[in-house]
Amino acid sequence: MRLRNIPGAEAALREYPTFVDNPLFYKGNWKERFGNNNPIHVEIGCGKGRFINTLAERHPDINFIAVELKAEVVLRAVQRTEYKAIPNLAFVQYDASKLTELFADHEISRIYLNFSDPWPKTRHAKRRLTYKSFLNTYRQVLVADGELHMKTDNENLFEFSLNQFAAERFQMRNITFDLHQSKLAADNVMTEYEERFSSRGQRIYRVEASCVIK
Amino acid sequence: MRLRNIPGAEAALREYPTFVDNPLFYKGNWKERFGNNNPIHVEIGCGKGRFINTLAERHPDINFIAVELKAEVVLRAVQRTEYKAIPNLAFVQYDASKLTELFADHEISRIYLNFSDPWPKTRHAKRRLTYKSFLNTYRQVLVADGELHMKTDNENLFEFSLNQFAAERFQMRNITFDLHQSKLAADNVMTEYEERFSSRGQRIYRVEASCVIK
Secondary structure (H helix, E strand, O other): OOOOOOOOHHHHHOOOOOEOOOHHHHOOOHHHHHOOOOOEEEEEOOOOOHHHHHHHHHOOOOEEEEEEOOHHHHHHHHHHHOOOOOOOEEEEEOOHHHHHHHOOOOOEEEEEEEOOOOOOOHHHHHHOOOOHHHHHHHHHHEEEEEEEEEEEOOHHHHHHHHHHHHHOOEEEEEEEOOHHHOOOHHHOOOOHHHHHHHHOOOOOEEEEEEEOOO | OOOOOOOOHHHHHOOOOOEOOOHHHHOOOHHHHHOOOOOEEEEEOOOOOHHHHHHHHHOOOOEEEEEEOOHHHHHHHHHHHOOOOOOOEEEEEOOHHHHHHHOOOOOEEEEEEEOOOOOOOHHHHHHOOOOHHHHHHHHHHEEEEEEEEEEEOOHHHHHHHHHHHHHOOEEEEEEEOOHHHOOOHHHOOOOHHHHHHHHOOOOOEEEEEEEOOO
C-alpha cells in the first residue's frame, strides 16, 4: 500500500495503547503482554487495519498482532482503535523477514497474509512473502499444527505460492479460486483493498496451509 | 468426447495389433505383452489418440497404455496407428474405476489425465477422475514414486483436483494456471481437444502429483 510519508508517524504511534514500541522485549513472552495464554494470530502487512481490528472484536479469546514495516501504514491501521486499549490486539512496526526476532520458536498459532505485494518480476521472487525462505521462517515461529491463511487477487502470486507450499511440504486445504463465490465467503472478513477490488469484479484467491514439520 | 455409436466398433478394434482384446490376462504381466521391463505410462481416456501416439513415438523406452471406456472412442484413437504394430503402445477398452483389475499393485509408473470430464454437478463429484477414491486406486497401481500428470481447461475441476491431491497427501509440483504460457509449454504434447480450445484463447491448467505413500 502506498501512502504519503506522514511526518512524525513514529512519534504519533506511541500515543496508541495498542502500539507496541518495544516489540523485541516480548519475544518469547507475548503472553505477558496480553496477560493470558490464548493463541496468538499474526497478520503480516496490516493495510488499513480493518481485518485485524474486526478479528480482534470477533475473537476475544485469540490474541492478534499486526506486523507492518512502514510506520505510516501502521499509523493508519492503529487510528481505527481510537486510542482505546484493546486487550487482545497489538500493532508492531517491524520487518516481516525478521519474524524470528519478534517471536520465539513455536510462539504463534496462525499467520495471515492478505494481499501481499506480488513482486511480479522474477528477480524479485525472493521478496514475495510466500517465498520458501519466508515459509521456513513461518514454520519456525508457528506451532507444529500452525496455519497460514493467504488471500490475494494476484493469480501469478497465488500460483507461485501453491508451488512453494507444495515444495516446502505445507499441507494445503480449502484452496479456492473465487473466495467470494465459495462456501468460505460467509466467514470471510474483507480487507479494505479486497472490498474495493472485488467490487470491480476481481476474483479473490485463498488457501490455508499448515506446517507439517519436516 | 461424444461420438456417434459406430456399429461393429468392438469387432473392428480386434483388427488392430495395438488393441489388447484380453487386457485382464496381462494384469501383473504387462511386461510380457511389451517384451521388456520398461516403465509403463497410462493415459486414462485417450480422446482421438494424438497424445498417446505422439508420446509412444517420442519415448521408445517407455511403454504406453491408453485405457478408454467407449469402444467408439478407442477405435478413433487406434485408427491413428494404421494397423501398424507399435511395440510400446497398447489400447485397452475398460472402465478406469476398475484399474486394479487391469494392473497389479505398483505395476505402472505414471498416469495421464487429459481433459477428463469435469462432472460439474456436486452430486456427480464422485465421478471426477481426481475424486479421492480414484486417487487411492491410482496410488495402489502406481509405483511408490509414481506420478499423475493432469491437464484440464476446466477451472472448477482444477480447483477441486488440487484440493483432492492435497487432502490425499499427493505431493504436487509444477502447478500452472496457464500451461501454454509457462516454461512447461516447450515439452507439452497437445491433445486434439487442447489445440482446439486453446486456439480460442481458453487457458490450460496443469499439475503433477506424485503419490507419497501414507
